[in-house]
Amino acid sequence: MSKIDRVAREYMGDKERFADLFNFFMYAGEQVIKPDNLTEMDATEIALPVTNSGKSISVKKFRDMLSGAGIMTDGKAAYVILGLENQDKINYAMPIRNMLYDALQYAAQAAAIKNKHEEDKDLPHGAEYLSRFSKTDSVTPVITLVLYLGPGKWTGKRSLHQLFNTKDKTIKKYAQDYKLNLIAPGEMDEEEFQRFHTELGKLLFYIKYSDNKEYLKQKVEQNPEYRSVDEETVDFVNLVTNSKLTYKKGKDGKVDMCQAIEGIRNEGIEIGIEQGIGQGIEQSIEKMLRRGRTVEEIVDFCGYPYEQVKKVADSITTAGV
Numbered sequence: 001m002s003k004i005d006r007v008a009r010e011y012m013g014d015k016e017r018f019a020d021l022f023n024f025f026m027y028a029g030e031q032v033i034k035p036d037n038l039t040e041m042d043a044t045e046i047a048l049p050v051t052n053s054g055k056s057i058s059v060k061k062f063r064d065m066l067s068g069a070g071i072m073t074d075g076k077a078a079y080v081i082l083g084l085e086n087q088d089k090i091n092y093a094m095p096i097r098n099m100l101y102d103a104l105q106y107a108a109q110a111a112a113i114k115n116k117h118e119e120d121k122d123l124p125h126g127a128e129y130l131s132r133f134s135k136t137d138s139v140t141p142v143i144t145l146v147l148y149l150g151p152g153k154w155t156g157k158r159s160l161h162q163l164f165n166t167k168d169k170t171i172k173k174y175a176q177d178y179k180l181n182l183i184a185p186g187e188m189d190e191e192e193f194q195r196f197h198t199e200l201g202k203l204l205f206y207i208k209y210s211d212n213k214e215y216l217k218q219k220v221e222q223n224p225e226y227r228s229v230d231e232e233t234v235d236f237v238n239l240v241t242n243s244k245l246t247y248k249k250g251k252d253g254k255v256d257m258c259q260a261i262e263g264i265r266n267e268g269i270e271i272g273i274e275q276g277i278g279q280g281i282e283q284s285i286e287k288m289l290r291r292g293r294t295v296e297e298i299v300d301f302c303g304y305p306y307e308q309v310k311k312v313a314d315s316i317t318t319a320g321v
Contacts, residue, residue: 018035018070022079033079039073082097143181160177230255234257285309
């Protein structure tokens with residue numbers, strides 16, 4: 001497991017954040033799912049579907065796919081977060097992966113019920129015995145949520161029907177659809193960030209605006225509630241967006257984001273100045289070359305490195321101007 005995978009799993013594995021994410025998506029922020037009622041499930045330990053011969057079906061393939069998810073249950077439903085292993089990458093086959101994951105969850109539950117009946121030997125001969133599933137047996141609903149942590153909008157398909165290679169309405173009527181449950185910060189508005197009760201709202205806010213640090217600084221100044229952020233959240237923002245926010249560790253574990261963003265902004269200005277100076281030198285070399293000066297004369301008169309002057313001269317020759 002890579003560092004980004006491990007940190008993402010640890011960050012979203014916090015029960016407060018996990019519940020907050022699903023409460024936001026399912027109940028508009030109302031605290032219906034209680035963190036204290038959640039129990040973590042290890043995806044790689046879930047019972048896998050088996051054939052009639054009792055052999056597992058492609059165990060490694062299933063477990064490889066399951067290992068990228070975060071799963072918890074409160075007894076009412078199994079809540080699944082997909083996308084943690086590739087936070088900022090769009091999986092364009094995600095509707096199929098989502099559907100397969102849910103199917104595996106239900107198959108795993110059915111397998112567990114079957115195993116329990118075989119142990120208890122409580123099913124009479126007949127249909128229930130053959131299926132190892134009684135008329136009164138039931139499964140727990142599985143709710144899978146795709147968490148996309150890129151700053152832009154989700155450009156992939158959002159349902160199985162959108163992946164189909166046909167527009168035939170009759171075919172689509174009978175071919176089952178499967179829609180994504182998706183959270184993408186780039187598609188969220190200001191009011192939605194406020195519905196979170198943990199720092200997830202701040203995390204998604206900073207991801208959305210991570211591509212424009214100048215604008216981000218303005219947004220933070222306009223919204224003071226986003227100024228103070230936990231170090232853990234800042235570290236996660238840095239990991240996901242490669243923002244390189246720097247801060248001094250404080251006693252309270254909080255980071256002043258205005259100062260952190262200003263540090264990036266100043267670094268960017270310095271880099272820009274250096275790049276500007278370099279571009280100015282190359283423009284001066286180009287002007288002298290066009291006025292008939294040779295590479296050797298420019299090196300002698302101006303003291304510029306021979307390789308730099310030669311590079312500009314070659315680019316003019318290649319361009320044919």
